Amino acid sequence: MLKIGVFGTGYLGKFHLNNWKEISDVTVVGFFDPNDAIAKDVEGRYGLKRFDNEDELIDACDAIDVVTPTQYHFALCEKAIKKGRHVFVEKPMAHTIDEAKELVKLVQESKIKFQVGHVERFNPAFLAAQPLKLSPMFIEVHRLAQFNPRGTEVSVILDLMIHDIDAILSLVKSDVKNISASGVAVLTDTPDIANVRIEFDNGCVANLTSSRISIKKMRKMRLFQKDAYISIDFLEKKTEVIRLKTEEDQNAFAFDLETPAGTKTIAVLNPPVPDVNAIRRELEEFVSAIRSDKQPVVNEIDGFRALEVAHQILQKIGHNQTAQ
Numbered sequence: 266m267l268k269i270g271v272f273g274t275g276y277l278g279k280f281h282l283n284n285w286k287e288i289s290d291v292t293v294v295g296f297f298d299p300n301d302a303i304a305k306d307v308e309g310r311y312g313l314k315r316f317d318n319e320d321e322l323i324d325a326c327d328a329i330d331v332v333t334p335t336q337y338h339f340a341l342c343e344k345a346i347k348k349g350r351h352v353f354v355e356k357p358m359a360h361t362i363d364e365a366k367e368l369v370k371l372v373q374e375s376k377i378k379f380q381v382g383h384v385e386r387f388n389p390a391f392l393a394a395q396p397l398k399l400s401p402m403f404i405e406v407h408r409l410a411q412f413n414p415r416g417t418e419v420s421v422i423l424d425l426m427i428h429d430i431d432a433i434l435s436l437v438k439s440d441v442k443n444i445s446a447s448g449v450a451v452l453t454d455t456p457d458i459a460n461v462r463i464e465f466d467n468g469c470v471a472n473l474t475s476s477r478i479s480i481k482k483m484r485k486m487r488l489f490q491k492d493a494y495i496s497i498d499f500l501e502k503k504t505e506v507i508r509l510k511t512e513e514d515q516n517a518f519a520f521d522l523e524t525p526a527g528t529k530t531i532a533v534l535n536p537p538v539p540d541v542n543a544i545r546r547e548l549e550e551f552v553s554a555i556r557s558d559k560q561p562v563v564n565e566i567d568g569f570r571a572l573e574v575a576h577q578i579l580q581k582i583g584h585n586q587t588a589q
Contacts, residue, residue, distance in 0.1 A: 267552060270326035271296040272319070272341055273333035274307045276415060277355065281332050282311055284545040291552060297322050323348055328378075328555065330548075331355060335419055339364040346371045346379070353551045355382040356431070357423050358568035362576050365569045372565045380551045380561035381568030383431040387543040387550070390497045391432065393504040393536045394488075397495065399436055401488040404471040406433070409479035412452060417477075420455035422448070422575050422582075426475035429486065430463075430578075431563070431571040436488070439467035441574060446581035451478050461578050506534040 269285060271278060274296050285293050295314035298304045304315045316322035323329060323344055328351035331341050339359045345352050346368070358381045359365040372379040385391055406429045417424070443464040448456030458476040465471075484499035493508035510519050514532035522529045547562070554561040 267291045267328060267555065268294045268326040269328055269330055270294055270316070270322040271330045271332065272298075272322070272337075273331065274298045274303055275300070275332070278332040279307070280544055281330055281548070282307070282313075284542065284548055285330070286311075287545060288549055288552060294325050295322055319344065323350055327351060328353065328551075332382075335423070336360045339368065342368055342379075343371060346375055346377055349375065349377060351378045351551075351555050353380045353382065353548065354568075356384075356568065357381075357419075357427055357572045357575065358565070359572065362573060365572050369565045369569050378551070378554045378561055379565045379568075380547070380554065381563045381565070381571075382547060383428060383563045383567070383571065384543050384547055385428045385432055385499055386435065386563055387541065387546040388499045389502045389538045389541045389543070390499055390504045391486075392541060393538040394495055394497055394506075397493075397506065397536070399488065399490070399495070401436060401490045401495075402469050403489040404433055404436075404469065405487045405489075406471065406473045407483050407485050408473075408475045409481060409483040410477045411480070411482060412457075412478050417453045417455075420448070420579060421457050421459055421475050421477050422461075422578050423572075425477060426459060426461065426473055426578070427571055427575045429473050429475070430574050431567060432486065433463070433471050433473075434570050434574065435567070437465050437467070437469050437471070439465040439469060441577075442466045444574070444577050444581055446578045448578075448582040456579075456582055459578070459582065463574070502538055504536050504538060506532075506536065508532055508534070 271293055295316045297316045297319055308315055329345045331338055331354040335357055338354055342352050342354055359368055408425050408429055445462040448459035451457045457478045461473045463471040486497040488495040496505045510530040510532040517532040517534045519530055519532045522531050550562050
């Protein structure tokens with residue numbers, strides 16, 4: 266039985282607790298949360314032991330689940346790794362690049378498993394696209410949310426856009442060549458809306474727009490590659506493929522399109538979207554990595570790369586604001 270200790274039982278932490286209950290051969294030995302009102306609610310609702318000391322909880326478990334505000338990630342992860350405990354930490358993995366570098370070093374010097382909670386990697390719509398031959402050369406992303414004070418201790422880049430940064434870096438097998446960015450702080454002290462252009466060495470270009478002050482919600486990624494267009498709707502959990510018809514597409518809806526190069530037959534496909542709870546799937550993958558001694562799907566290097574690009578974006582936005 267794998268013993269889990271949960272740090273942070275607020276809004277997202279409760280989702281984690283609910284999903285840990287559904288995973289076999291796992292037990293939550295207790296939790297740590299400095300907020301007395303939240304802790305009392307968790308004790309009553311889940312019947313879990315509240316630990317008043319971080320070290321005591323770490324000592325009592327095999328792995329920790331860090332769902333605290335970002336500024337507390339490093340200290341908790343560092344303690345756990347040094348004690349030989351496996352770590353699942355919500356994105357972003359750390360508050361600063363230096364903290365993230367130190368965590369990468371500690372993980373690679375240890376024998377523990379370290380997974381970063383980039384949950385969109387486990388979104389059913391994103392999973393549905395994985396069997397396709399994905400080699401995008403242009404990517405367009407819109408992640409728009411209504412304003413919510415929760416999470417505003419960091420910019421929209423680290424709060425929302427980092428999901429898409431991680432997803433894009435997992436798709437584009439090339440180094441980042443150049444970043445252009447613009448952002449505006451509207452309701453908070455950090456950027457609430459931003460537009461970013463990431464250019465890769467292989468020629469791929471990604472345009473990302475993220476906002477936490479929008480009227481409507483949207484979480485869409487569009488991939489354009491040779492002979493195909495793939496739409497991934499993270500919010501509605503739908504995936505659509507429009508491509509030149511192949512032998513694999515005999516049963517797909519198709520239509521002819523006249524082009525200067527002649528008639529092209531276009532197939533429209535809707536790949537089956539798995540019935541997956543993304544949070545549960547990422548926690549299950551973490552457990553599987555521990556038990557089978559394999560690399561987690563989103564490991565410390567993935568978490569670091571996403572954070573590094575996010576901070577480069579923030580630097581570009583800061584420079585642009587200074588230049589105005």
